[in-house]
Amino acid sequence: xxxxxxNGIPVIDTFAEAFDVAGTAIIITNDTAKxxxxxxxxxxxxxxxxxxxxxxxxxxxxLSPEETPDGRPGVRVLLFGFEPNGLKDQLLKRVGQCIxxxxxxxxxxxVEGPTKIKLGGAIRYFGDGFAVAKRLTDPVxxxxxxxxRIPVMDGEFLCEDFVRAVDGAVGGxxxxxxxxxxxxxLKVAEIAVDAARTVSGxxxxxxxxxxxxxxxVGARTKGMMASTNDAYCPTLKGRAGSELSAEVGVVLxxxxxxxTSAGVAESMRAALHASTAAGAAHGLVAVTAGxxxxxxxxxxxHLKDLLSKEPAxxxxxx
Amino acid sequence: MSTxxxxxxxxxxxxxxxxxxxxxxxxxxxxxxxxxxxTSRRGLTLGDxxxxxxxxxxxxxxxxxxxxxxxxxxxxxxxxxxxxGDVGQRLGAGMASGSVTVTGSAGPYAGxxxxxxxxxxxxxxxxxxxxxxxxxxxxxDGATLVxxxxxxxxxxxxxxxxxxxxxxxxxxxxxRMIAGTxxxxxxxxxxxxxxxxxxxxxxxxxxxxxxFVETGTHDLVFLRLLARSLRALSPAHADLAAGALxxxxxxxxxxxxxxxxxxxx
Numbered sequence: 001x002x003x004x005x006x007n008g009i010p011v012i013d014t015f016a017e018a019f020d021v022a023g024t025a026i027i028i029t030n031d032t033a034k035x036x037x038x039x040x041x042x043x044x045x046x047x048x049x050x051x052x053x054x055x056x057x058x059x060x061x062x063l064s065p066e067e068t069p070d071g072r073p074g075v076r077v078l079l080f081g082f083e084p085n086g087l088k089d090q091l092l093k094r095v096g097q098c099i100x101x102x103x104x105x106x107x108x109x110x111v112e113g114p115t116k117i118k119l120g121g122a123i124r125y126f127g128d129g130f131a132v133a134k135r136l137t138d139p140v141x142x143x144x145x146x147x148x149r150i151p152v153m154d155g156e157f158l159c160e161d162f163v164r165a166v167d168g169a170v171g172g173x174x175x176x177x178x179x180x181x182x183x184x185x186l187k188v189a190e191i192a193v194d195a196a197r198t199v200s201g202x203x204x205x206x207x208x209x210x211x212x213x214x215x216x217v218g219a220r221t222k223g224m225m226a227s228t229n230d231a232y233c234p235t236l237k238g239r240a241g242s243e244l245s246a247e248v249g250v251v252l253x254x255x256x257x258x259x260t261s262a263g264v265a266e267s268m269r270a271a272l273h274a275s276t277a278a279g280a281a282h283g284l285v286a287v288t289a290g291x292x293x294x295x296x297x298x299x300x301x302h303l304k305d306l307l308s309k310e311p312a313x314x315x316x317x318x
Numbered sequence: 319m320s321t322x323x324x325x326x327x328x329x330x331x332x333x334x335x336x337x338x339x340x341x342x343x344x345x346x347x348x349x350x351x352x353x354x355x356x357t358s359r360r361g362l363t364l365g366d367x368x369x370x371x372x373x374x375x376x377x378x379x380x381x382x383x384x385x386x387x388x389x390x391x392x393x394x395x396x397x398x399x400x401x402x403g404d405v406g407q408r409l410g411a412g413m414a415s416g417s418v419t420v421t422g423s424a425g426p427y428a429g430x431x432x433x434x435x436x437x438x439x440x441x442x443x444x445x446x447x448x449x450x451x452x453x454x455x456x457x458x459d460g461a462t463l464v465x466x467x468x469x470x471x472x473x474x475x476x477x478x479x480x481x482x483x484x485x486x487x488x489x490x491x492x493x494r495m496i497a498g499t500x501x502x503x504x505x506x507x508x509x510x511x512x513x514x515x516x517x518x519x520x521x522x523x524x525x526x527x528x529x530f531v532e533t534g535t536h537d538l539v540f541l542r543l544l545a546r547s548l549r550a551l552s553p554a555h556a557d558l559a560a561g562a563l564x565x566x567x568x569x570x571x572x573x574x575x576x577x578x579x580x581x582x583x
Contacts, residue, residue, distance in 0.1 A: 029539070070542045106539045132515055132575050134499070134540060135479060136547040137462075149540050158539040 004304055007276035010286040011303050016174045016268065017291035018299040021050070021080045022087040023169025023259050024117060025060065025110030025201075028099060033062065033073035039105045040075035043098035047079070047090075048206045051225065055090035056080045056171060056257050058203025060110075069108045069138065069145075070158075076110050078203045080171050080257045087165060088117045095159070096123055100150070106158040109145075111259060113166035120148035120159035127151055133161065166259050170299050173256035173264035174290050175271055176214065176232060178248045180283040186210070188275050188282045189252040195274030202258035202267040214253045217292055229290070248285050261299055262311070269306040319375050322368040324382030324403075331357045331406060332367060335389040339378045339397030339416075347372050357388075383422050391418035394435060407444070408451070410437040413461060423467065427451055432461035432480070442467035448482045448500075449475030456496060458482060464551055474500045477516070483551050492518045495576060501548055501555045513569050513576035519544070521558050521581050530568030535582055 004011040028043070030036035040059050047057035060076040068074035079094070081087030099107050100123060107119070124131040127150040135146045146161035175192060179185025193209030196202065204210075219227030230236050231243040232251045244251070254271060258264040275287060289303055320342060332355045342350050350372060351365025364370060368380075376397035380390070383403020390406075391399045394413035404422035412431045423441035429448045439447075443465045448458035449472050456478035463482045471488035478496040489506035495516035507524035510516070545559035562582040568574055 069546075070539050071546065072539075072542070130575070133497075134517070134543075135460075136499075136543050137481075137550075139546050139550055147540070147543065149538075155536050156538050156540060158543070 004307065006272065006287075006307050007279065009276040009279040009284050011272070011276070011307065012286060012288035013302075013304055014289050015291055015294070015300045015302040016172070016289035017294060017297040018170045018172035018174075018261075018264060018301065019297040020299070021056075021082060021169050021171035021257065022084045022115075022165050023078060023080045023111075023171075023257070024087060024091065024113070024163050024165045025076055025078050025259065026091075026095070026119075026163055027063065027068055027074050027076050027108040027110040029063075029068045029070050029072040029074040029106045029108070030102070030104045031072060032104075033075075035102065035104055036073050036075045037062070039099050039102040040077050042102065043094045044077055044079075044205075045098075047094075048211070050080065050082055050086075050171065054081065054086065055094070056203075056205040057090075057094070058205045058209075058257070060203055061200060070106060072106075078110075078201070078257065078259065080169060080205075084115050084117065084165050091117060091119060091163070092122055095119060096126070100126065100152070100157050100159075103154050108160045109163040111164060111166055113164035115165040115167075116162045117165055118162050120146075120150075120161045123157075123159055124148040124150055168261060169257070169259050170261045170264045171257040172297060173258070173268050173299075173301055174214075174253055175268060175275070176251055176253045176288045176290060177275060177279075178232075178244065178285045178288065179250045179252070180247060180285060182250045184282040185250040185252050185284070188279055188284050189254060191278045192254055192271035192275035196254060196256055196267040196271040198270055199258070199263055199267040201260060201263045202256055204254055204256055206255055209254055211253045211255055212251075214251070214290060217296070243288075245285070253290065264299070265301055265306065265311065268301055269309075269311070272303065272306050273309065319377045319379055320372040321379045321381060322364070322370055324368055324380070324384060326367075327384055328362070328367050328386045330360060330362065331386045331388055332362065332384075333357050333388050334380075335392045337364060337378075338391065338394050338399065339376045340395055342372055342378065343374055345372070383420070385423075385425055388425070390420075391416075391437070394418060404441070409439070410435070410461070410463075411451075413437070426470070428465075429458050429461055429463040429482075430454065431456060431459055432463070433459045434461050436462045436464065438464045438466070440466050443469040443473075443484075445470035445488070446472045446475055447484075448473060448477050448480075450477075450494075458498060462551070469502075471506070473502075473505075474498065481547075481551075483548065483555055489524065491520075492516060492576075492578075499544070501544075501552075501559065503554060503558065510569055510576055510578050512572055514573035515575040517544070517576070518578045519555070519559055519563075520578065523578070523580050526566060526578070527569060527571075529571040530566040530578060531570060533565045533567050535562065535564055541579075 063074035214229040356362030407425040409428040426444035458477040468486040495513035504522035549556035
């Protein structure tokens with residue numbers, strides 16, 4: 001069924017279908033890298049699917065003290081939503097419940113973009129009138145940045161007045177790994193996740209970056225927006241509509257969101273190359289991608305365009 | 319670089335409000351020399367007091383200062399003015415952007431109402447530097463005022479935003495502050511008298527008002543950001559912000575959301 005191969009592994013000549021989303025980034029700092037990570041992990045919990053969770057979020061990278069505004073260890077977190085208002089709602093809830101509450105943590109804007117999202121300016125009301133704003137010059141850019149200082153029981157929660165949402169964020173890049181058994185396919189997917197995460201500005205929001213419950217649009221049950229992707233369920237092999245050959249026993253998927261379309265493409269490319277390079281040793285049968293026929297998402301990432309190590313031209317264009 | 323060279327001590331106070339790089343740009347030297355700068359019925363012009371040399375650039379140097387040169391760089395909207403010598407009152411008052419540098423000292427009300435840009439005084443500043451003039455709602459309003467020497471009393475009186483960095487300040491520094499930041503290696507008596515919000519950072523200080531309460535020492539992220547923002551302007555002030563500090567909260571006779579940080583121990 002495959003007419004493409006990479007590292008000896010069949011690659012189905014199809015495409016991943018992805019969507020325009022609203023995306024932002026924040027930088028979380030703390031006195032120790034451990035506590036910065038605790039805050040980031042807490043904030044990005046229950047953020048796998050924008051449909052069920054309201055947002056998709058993940059950890060982009062750890063930052064050294066030299067890379068953060070206050071000279072402390074930090075973590076950059078990416079957050080994606082359907083549109084800026086929904087993103088703002090989720091950002092406020094998550095920063096309010098997970099960052100404000102975390103000992104020692106401060107929060108800054110992590111990306112430039114055209115759309116302002118009020119953050120510290122909204123959370124300041126927790127300060128019950130005791131919060132104060134400070135406008136200080138950023139020594140790196142020379143521009144003034146405004147922060148809110150909210151009194152809390154360990155001192156102050158410092159939070160930037162607003163963050164920005166970018167234009168051009170894309171959610172839903174994906175790859176499906178068709179394997180023979182669970183343990184070996186999981187290893188392939190893990191290798192793919194590690195490679196995909198090396199691309200800055202891209203996250204994989206599902207548990208460990210991997211999703212086993214890939215979905216299709218609609219369902220036989222009335223009112224269900226999405227339901228199991230029966231074409232790739234190994235227990236439904238042999239039925240009409242199944243896409244799986246007899247040797248496939250497990251399918252695992254990775255889903256990628258990024259601040260740019262190129263980020264999705266590069267993250268998919270890295271994952272595709274790493275997974276196929278390790279695939280033979282782990283019984284990988286084939287790699288494919290999920291789409292909805294191309295009618296729902298504007299961004300199509302054709303796997304044939306990702307077979308080269310470097311982008312040829314505009315990968316991921318509609 | 320355009321240059322104005324003062325011939326001799328002016329016979330009266332001069333108002334240099336309209337003598338900026340931008341306003342001189344479209345003028346010939348003869349036209350510029352006819353600009354009125356006098357403040358009496360004598361009708362003094364720029365050419366009466368200065369030798370005018372223009373090249374249309376964004377940089378204006380005034381050679382030979384005098385404490386009678388008022389409103390130098392006032393309402394500046396861009397470009398740079400450098401004064402080699404002293405200036406009078408209201409240096410850079412109401413300026414919005416650009417830079418004004420004075421190698422000597424400045425009179426009172428330097429930087430009053432300035433919303434942007436940087437004012438640097440290499441010498442001393444008079445009273446009310448960064449302070450509000452009579453009937454004005456606010457003093458410094460977003461600009462950066464750097465005084466390498468000392469400032470008189472009422473530094474940053476009723477300032478609203480921006481940063482003042484000073485070697486030594488007199489009494490009542492930051493009085494009636496609405497907001498903003500003052501960093502001083504030392505301040506006189508009653509810093510922050512009647513302040514509503516804002517931050518005063520002081521290496522040494524005189525008597526504190528009784529309406530300030532000590533809140534102890536705190537390791538706040540804000541202090542890290544303050545130290546980093548001050549580093550480019552003055553390493554000594556940045557070191558002060560990064561060192562051990564004790565915090566006083568006040569003025570509780572007013573809104574009470576201000577703070578005075580003083581070197582601990």
